Amino acid sequence: MYVLGISPDHNASAALLKGDKVIVCVSEERFNRVKNYFGIPKKSIKFCLDFAGINASSLDLVVVSSQIPPPLPEWGFENKTSINLYRFLKSIYSFLIDQVEWRFPPMRSMNEFIYSLVSKAMKGSINRERIRKLREIVNVSDDKFYFLDHHTNHAVTALYGAPYLSEGVQEIVILTADAEGDGLSSTVSIFKDGQLKRIGKTSLNNSLGNFYSAITKFLGMKPGEHEYKVMGLAPYAPKEDTQKVYEIIKNWITVDEKNLQFKTIVNAHQFLKLCHLKLSDKRFDHISAAAQKLLEERMLELLQASIKRTGIKTVVASGGVFMNVKMNKLIAEQREVERFFVFPSCGDESNAFGACYFGYKTLNTNGTPAPIKDLYLGPEFTDKEISKLIRKMKGVKINIPKNIEYEIALLLSKGEIVARFYDRSEWGARALGNRSILADPSNFSVIEKINKMIKNRDFWMPFAPVILDEDKEKYLKYLSNSSGDYMMMAYDTKDTSRDEMVAAIHPYDKTARAQILQKEFNPKLWEIMNYFRRLTGRGVLLNTSFNIHGEPIVGSPRDAIDVFQRSGLKYLAIGPYIISKV
Template identity: 45%
Template sequence: MVNDTLTLFLNQFAAPVVRKEYLKLLQKHCGIDLAKVTFVGHHNAHFSTGYFGSGFGLTREPVLGFTLDGGGDSITSTVWYAKGVKIKPISKTTFETSLGYFYMYTTYYLGLKPVEDEYKLMGLAPYAPQHKVDKLLVKLQELIRVDRKSLTFKSSINTNIFYQYMPKLYKYERFDVIAAAVQQLTEQKIYEWIEAALSRYKANLLVTGGGVFSNVKVNQKILSNSKVKKAFFAPSPGDETNSLGACYWKFHQIFPKRIPKPITNLYLGPRASKEEINKSLKKAQKLGFKVTKPMNINDKIAKLLAKGGIVARFTGKLEFGARALGNRSILADASRLEVKDILNKMIKSRDFWMPFAPAILDTFKKKYLVNPKNIKSPFMMIAFDTTTEGVHDLAAAVHPYDKTARAQIVSQADNAEFWDLLKRFYKLTGKYGILNTSFNLHGEPIVCTPRDALNTLQRSGLKYLQIEDYLIEKNG
């Protein structure tokens, strides 16, 4: 009764007040005609990003959609059934039973930053001794369950105040055990939830949206289900892509018989102008850096990487979202295990247990990745088990303990220039992938402009910086 009353209050009283304030801000700061503003449901937007972004609607095959986050519009999860332009909501769970809040508050309990550092729990989880994890997992499983009939989550506590239960629940437990127990709980409950829906509906295409699906190990677990033929995990699936989802949903309302174009890439940000580039090149020369224009920049970068160099790459349009996908990246030879420590000392300052990620040529992905369903992974949204060859050649870009890789599989269609660089590296070394991490100082956003890139070069231990067709090199 308390949960129902809280949800009713938020939907009928709090939400309208918040929306009214949003409208005032839009009008004040943007001068927008409020008659043109409409609101799209939070989870409608998450679903739309996954469904319309996938392109599965164009197949006219049945598709199941799942959204899951901490909470939005007082909802934490939804299930959808879609076929072409026909879309039907199946279920929703209110945010008093939020699996996302379990994870978020545990992140906070372990001294990390909630709604930001959850990936660190995921990275820490494999190190824990399983026999200790099992004991804590039993306790957690008593708190939340899947209702297979309604396709919702049920909880014996209000997850909005889960932090009140944590001191007693986690008392005397090791930090890695806590991380592993919450990660495994999340994987198990989501798998059970999706399995229940797959068993009821005749669909083997699956799409997801919402911040919990940023968890690449959860997505790997989902793909292990034999009922799933193909899956699309919306890239950068937190609230940042709800801008895309809202547009998709509104398009569907205006043109109910049409399917919009899917997401083909995330290179949606600005491209540097010639003026911006020239300014930064001149400044680099004034700083005493060596500036050259090689005959073929990709050939030059590939040779530097093959010799053990670490290169920051700034080219083309900025990536949208949480992942660097080659255009604002720091690159290295992933077979050299020592580059992890070098990168952390010179710029990244990552926690010791956290892995880097690889970018791999699509034509050779089976050499390195266990991927029986031949799933595409252009956005780094899935963890893969690695082959023996993959563990060797990607040593610095796989998880140190369980040897999984959060791989970006690069095709020529996705990013022709980055694909060409990888191919040149392969011809020099016989290796099909490299280490790819975001081009930024620890705690700062990914660089956006040539000025940002040069500034980061100055303040870090990096030696090489590519800006489009130019190479900037620190002396000494």
């Protein structure tokens, strides 16, 4: 069985399921170098098929995330009457929100009805056009295409990506939350008696995610990308100043516990206008902290209401809002939560996984797809391919050590910073060691060095650690009811060992967005860390993504060499080689 999963939304991605397991997944930005690329992931689709050694005729099903996508030019819709009509109606809807509803709030319910009516009316013609365009890339019969509702996709991603079904857990609450998709911004579902059932939903006009994105834009940052900077800024604000701003915004979003949904005081697309009206004289850090507090409190209210309603204490989650690791930490700390799993890199890029899982269940209703393990699901390159490129480099020294893992550890122990490009690339927004920059986090000055060399991060943003699984209790107040494998959780750090990773924790609240490394997930990275521990006594490294600030993580040896040469990095470990600038 082969199922191709396609997410053509924010950070477009493709994945391929063989049998019951996703064997490959990659985001288009790694190929075309356009960060968070939005559109058809053509090169990713081709890579998935090439990786498996198959062509489109071998596919049993092609599942595409989202039923009503934005009508992007790439889809080739421009000259189609139905698409032009859809765009025209959408423009009227936007006008009604921006100009009419703001002045006359009772229009809100009417606007939501218009949106729903237009979407339903246009869905068929839009998806016929999508099939026409997709068949240029994946030439299968029309009946092999399935367009999956956006938030059902997020829910399926979390449900089957988590390990709980394979562990025998039979009742699970599934939360989804993002800016918006197919008319919704959040859902609550349960899995019980082998069935997935939605029990709560929030419309796009009441979006918690769009609130946080509006705050991001109001503070001069890029919505849909820089929300993590708002989260990172929040701890700096004093509690009393945070509370003053919180008192202004606390009623902007509430939770309807009966219907398990969020309610916003204005249409969520008007939050930016509301920010300008109410927050223009407030400090940026106070606003960040108040927004983070509101996000956390409302999500906890929805969580607790869902558990109270269902009596189910195992929770899984997906959708871009759950990229907020501080909020995830609070969820895991709730007494009611016995188990908590957030799907890795759970923005729209993760829906390629859910599309595969849904396709599997469609073809095999009695089966259960395999949950995710490690995320090293992208391209790998041969030593010959790498050698061909590095032979052309000038001003460098090339070394082929007998034990490259030891040599990397030795460099790190001497205070050097090493970029690592090895084996298959990790999928998702988090670098997990194979496309990473590594350093000794016991030296605080390494932050300035890395920023000057390559990262150029905002001054308030922390780096993150990778910690050996056997040492996690030494460094962290570990939350045993959740997974630390994928950098999706923040942890409080321990006073006794904090100095050993001072450069990889938040400088103000001392939390860490840690990757907990099990040997089976990445044996070679584990070897580097084990050698480093023997040399220094410390089982922790600083791990940040191998990219220049604002660019995608490197995808190929050519990308790695290009970034190495354009940056101040001194050492690059690539394949069997260690390259150093002279």
